[in-house]
């Protein structure tokens with residue numbers, strides 16, 4: 001996991017879709033912006049060969065429209081990671097690293113270990 005910088009301005013469709021009764025947070029402009037800002041990688045496993053693209057909520061929205069359409073809560077993820085993480089992290093959980101938060105130095109918190117097997 002590496003830190004990423006998401007664009008400041010949310011894609012236009014988010015506000016429009018939020019105003020609808022059954023709006024979508026997965027419109028093309030959202031997916032494209034997440035794709036570009038995430039460098040075409042799942043924000044959790046960094047896989048670049050994603051076959052099932054998901055727009056993942058960092059904090060589960062539980063039907064809360066503010067969280068559901070919050071640009072800062074959306075991430076580009078593979079289906080595996082989205083399914084594995086599921087909706088287990090509520091807003092306020094402090095044990096989840098947010099790679100899009102500049103105040104969360106993921107490189108400091110994650111220790112990479114490579115073992116040589118001969």
Ligand SMILES: [Zn+2]
Nearest residue numbers: 042045078081
């Ligand atoms: Zn993944």
